[in-house]
Amino acid sequence: MAHITYGKNGLDLDITPISRWFESGNSEPCVEYEIGLYFKDVPLFTDEFAEKFVALKDAQSNHLSTFILQVLSSGTPDNWIMLEPKVSIFFAPKNAIGCACRGELPGQTMFCMEIKLDQNILADKPFTEYSDTGLILKLDASRDQWAEFARHLEAEETDFRD
Numbered sequence: 001m002a003h004i005t006y007g008k009n010g011l012d013l014d015i016t017p018i019s020r021w022f023e024s025g026n027s028e029p030c031v032e033y034e035i036g037l038y039f040k041d042v043p044l045f046t047d048e049f050a051e052k053f054v055a056l057k058d059a060q061s062n063h064l065s066t067f068i069l070q071v072l073s074s075g076t077p078d079n080w081i082m083l084e085p086k087v088s089i090f091f092a093p094k095n096a097i098g099c100a101c102r103g104e105l106p107g108q109t110m111f112c113m114e115i116k117l118d119q120n121i122l123a124d125k126p127f128t129e130y131s132d133t134g135l136i137l138k139l140d141a142s143r144d145q146w147a148e149f150a151r152h153l154e155a156e157e158t159d160f161r162d
Contacts, residue, residue: 010040013113013139015064017156018054026059031157033057033064033083035115037137053117055083065154067091072111072143072150086118094140109143 014036020029035053037044045053057063061081062070071079071091080090094110115137141149 011139012038012041013115013137014038015153017153020157023059028059030059031057031063035087035137055087055089056085057083063154063157064089065150065157068113068146068150068153072147075109088116088118090114090116110140111143111146112138112140113146114138 016034016036017031018034019032022029033055035055061083064081064083067079067081067089068091075093077092079092080088082088091111091113094112117135117137
């Protein structure tokens with residue numbers, strides 16, 4: 001499980017690849033991610049609710065770890081990826097990069113990730129219309145913390161027994 005702590009308040013985001021498969025004709029896999037949020041190691045969502053917090057990467061999309069690492073290396077502000085069912089992830093530097101006057105040490109530039117859950121996670125039927133849940137998770141961490149998070153996530157994305 002890839003794990004990152006938000007600030008020093010004990011709020012943790014976990015993203016875990018839970019399954020991977022290949023569709024015919026595609027060389028890239030589909031990956032299912034489970035998103036968890038914890039406060040001092042206690043899940044903020046009940047097990048029943050948490051099971052619906054799933055995001056799917058199709059064969060045409062990058063792995064989530066690749067997306068994070070590309071943003072960290074480029075430092076560009078407009079970066080988002082859409083996972084199904086309607087989970088959008090926006091990731092960018094919190095402030096403009098390159099201002100040495102802010103006194104930031106290398107690797108300490110803050111990056112912000114916003115995970116917006118547009119999926120109808122409360123629906124009883126799996127094939128109902130999408131609805132905006134209004135739930136957005138926003139986490140700030142340093143470049144080094146996000147890079148470590150992405151490396152852990154990448155290890156899990158590729159460590160499936162096919």
